[in-house]
Amino acid sequence: MKFTGTESYVATDDLKVAVNAAITLQRPLLIKGEPGTGKTVLAQEVASALGRDLIQWHIKSTTKAQQGLYEYDAVSRLRDSQLGDDRVHDISNYIVKGKLWEAFSAAPAPILLIDEIDKADIEFPNDLLQELDRMEFYVYETRETVKAAERPIVMITSNNEKELPDAFLRRCFFHYIKFPDPDTMRQIVEVHYPGIQHDLVREALTIFYDIREVPGLKKKPSTSELLDWLKLLMSESLTPEMLRERDPKKLIPPMHGALLKNEQDVHLFERLAFLARRQERQPPQ
Amino acid sequence: MFINFFYELKNAKVPVTLKEYLTLLEAMKAGVASYSVDDFYYLSRATLVKDERNLDKFDKVFGTVFKGLESVADGEAIEIPEEWLRKLAEKTLTEEEKALIESLGGFDKLMETLQKRLEEQKGRHQGGNKWIGTAGTSPFGAHGYNPEGVRIGQDKSRHRRAVKVWDKREFQNLDDSLELGTRNIKVALRRLRKFAREGAEVELDMPDTIRSTANNAGWLDLKMRPERRNKVKVLIFFDIGGSMDSYIRLCEELFSAARSEFKHLEYFYFHNCLYEKVWKDNKRRMTDTMPTWDVLHTYPHDYKVIFVGDASMSPYEITYPGGSVEHWNEESGETWMRRTLDIYPHAVWLNPTPERHWGHTSSIGVMRQLMEGRMFPLTLSGLDAAARELNR
Structure with missing residues (x-):
């Protein structure tokens, strides 16, 4: 069982090695990287490439580790007891399975995506240490141990909002998705919009990487923004020539709304355009 | 097997532990890295580095520890470069550029000089205008500005042998002495958070409610508590x-x-x-x-x-x-x-x-x-x- 990238996802060599290491040794894989570099998509692609189910667990600031295992629905049981319902005698009626339990009991072993683990409380990863390591946990209410028949492939993404504890990191493989270089980016674009005009892509990529180089940008545009922008350019049927014209007055690229998501960044560009115009009017002596 | 590497990493203050080292050995045994240096580099990176701030340190250590391996690869590069470079050059150079090359004494001369430099050169080189390396104005090397330049390791990723992946140290700007962005600052400041419950009671306190209800012989006794806040x-x-x-x-x-x-x-x-x-x-x-x-x-x-x-x-x-x-x-x-x-x-x-x-x-x-x-x-x-x- 090896992951070699898919038709709709360009995986670099280092990413493939990391994913395959995680699959072979059945350890969790922790993925970090700039927003919009395809961390979450990776799990979906691995799942479809290996033909496994994908179980997604999106973490919020209020998510508790216990919710991933199971929850004891005490309130319904309380209500049932007051109404004299018969179900009340069996406590297992009120145990609600969490995503981890779901992943442990599914066969064949699915891919479990724990998305944005850094959103949760600082203690969250620590609470899952044993569960992810041994792939088993104990249900106190029913006194049973849930154990994964087949260890699921666990992928964890993080946006670096919080540091993860060392003990947790020791148990994972780690991969940092770096921002794709122009060659890889061209492949990514090709994969998403097959048959797109090469000239258009070339011009668009030049502008895109130029924008990323501009010092002082609050939010650098990322892959997903580039893809959106290209889609816009195509639907407006802009020609490569229109992108190429380096008229200083049009320093702000067309449809910049897809690339610059911050009014300060747009201002910065307008200022740069203004400076460029002024320089043109007074050629250097 | 790689004990030396492990200790070098420790000396360079990359936080590695025995468990991670054993994982690496296990993965090697399972054949994840398939006997190629690049794969081994990727695998050891995924296993031993858990924080992108340490990637640069890791690359440096990897570069020094496996210098032996590197030179084996380099040796090959010195043996075959002529036809390889010629092919590469022919593919990337336009007729005009080739005419420019004549200004340095013709293509063969260029290749000859290049080969001599390759042999003379002791280590990796950055900048400058004579040695082969990156970002310089010498006719040899990648990312340079000399129109007579022969591109090495710049054309396609398959030909990157001239510049080792770890030698590129692509992650260097993520070292932890970097200037702060607000997001990073927030992460650092989060350490200061101290949660406490204070103020109006708006949240249902489930454990207490259940306990009190049980004490109450089954009659519902709701307990409330204030929300948790950063204090x-x-x-x-x-x-x-x-x-x-x-x-x-x-x-x-x-x-x-x-x-x-x-x-x-x-x-x-x-x-x-x-x-x-x-x-x-x-x-x-x-x-x-x-x-x-x-x-x-x-x-x-x-x-x-x-x-x-x-x-x-x-x-x-x-x-x-x-x-x-x-x-x-x-x-x-x-x-x-x-x-x-x-x-x-x-x-x-x-x-x-x-x-x-x-x-x-x-x-x-x-x-x-x-x-x-x-x-x-x-x-x-x-x-x-x-x-x-x-x-x-």
Whole structure:
């Protein structure tokens, strides 16, 4: 069982090695990287490439580790007891399975995506240490141990909002998705919009990487923004020539709304355009 | 097998543990890396490095430890380069460029020189105009500006043998002494969070409700409790103007991060050293000031105090009454600093001046002594250490 990238996802060599290491040794894989570099998509692609189910667990600031295992629905049981319902005698009626339990009991072993683990409380990863390591946990209410028949492939993404504890990191493989270089980016674009005009892509990529180089940008545009922008350019049927014209007055690229998501960044560009115009009017002596 | 590598990593302060080392061996045994140096590099990176801040250190260590391996690969490169380079050059050069090459004595001459250089060259090279390396103006090497240049390792990723992946050290700007962005600052400041339940009872306290209901023989007894909130209180004093102007952006970032992170945040400005007056608005700093005594009286001692300043001034500005450059101060800055520190036991000084320059300015030493050593550089790791200090 090896992951070699898919038709709709360009995986670099280092990413493939990391994913395959995680699959072979059945350890969790922790993925970090700039927003919009395809961390979450990776799990979906691995799942479809290996033909496994994908179980997604999106973490919020209020998510508790216990919710991933199971929850004891005490309130319904309380209500049932007051109404004299018969179900009340069996406590297992009120145990609600969490995503981890779901992943442990599914066969064949699915891919479990724990998305944005850094959103949760600082203690969250620590609470899952044993569960992810041994792939088993104990249900106190029913006194049973849930154990994964087949260890699921666990992928964890993080946006670096919080540091993860060392003990947790020791148990994972780690991969940092770096921002794709122009060659890889061209492949990514090709994969998403097959048959797109090469000239258009070339011009668009030049502008895109130029924008990323501009010092002082609050939010650098990322892959997903580039893809959106290209889609816009195509639907407006802009020609490569229109992108190429380096008229200083049009320093702000067309449809910049897809690339610059911050009014300060747009201002910065307008200022740069203004400076460029002024320089043109007074050629250097 | 790779014990040496493991210890070198440890020496370079990459946090690796035995468990990770064993995982690496296990993965090698399972054949994940399939006997190629690049794969082994990727695998060991995924196994041993758990934080992108350490990737650069890792690359450096990998480069030195496996220098032997590298030279084997290089040896091959020296043996075959002629036809390989010729092919590459023919593919990438236009007719015009080839004509330009003639200016250096023709293509064969170029290849000859290149081969000689390859043999002469001892190590990797960056910049300059003679040796083969990257980003230079020599005709050889990648990413250069010489139109006569032969591109090595720039055309396609398959041909990157000339530049080792780890040699590129692509992750170098993620080292942890990098300048701060607000997001990073927020992460560092999060260490300061202290949760407590206070105020109106709005949340259902489930465990207590169940316990009380059980005690109540099954009759529902609802218990409420207040919501959890971040309770830490922070008081920041910013040095403003003069020598601080060059750090204004850094301070702005720190300020905006702190502002969104803490509910109880108060800030004041001062100039060079804390004296009897502080202010909140720099435009009206001469007219609209607040006596420092009032600040000390208003905010209780459980506030955590952060001073932000370069502490670069004449030492007299700290130690003598009347030392201030702007006005006549009755009491010395030192007196005011001591007073503040007596009231607020949790205090740190963040200094945007790079730590290695601290020794050159005597006032930094004086201020550091006043702070009992609690002065930290305004970098991510410094901020982290400061947050730890404040939490003690």
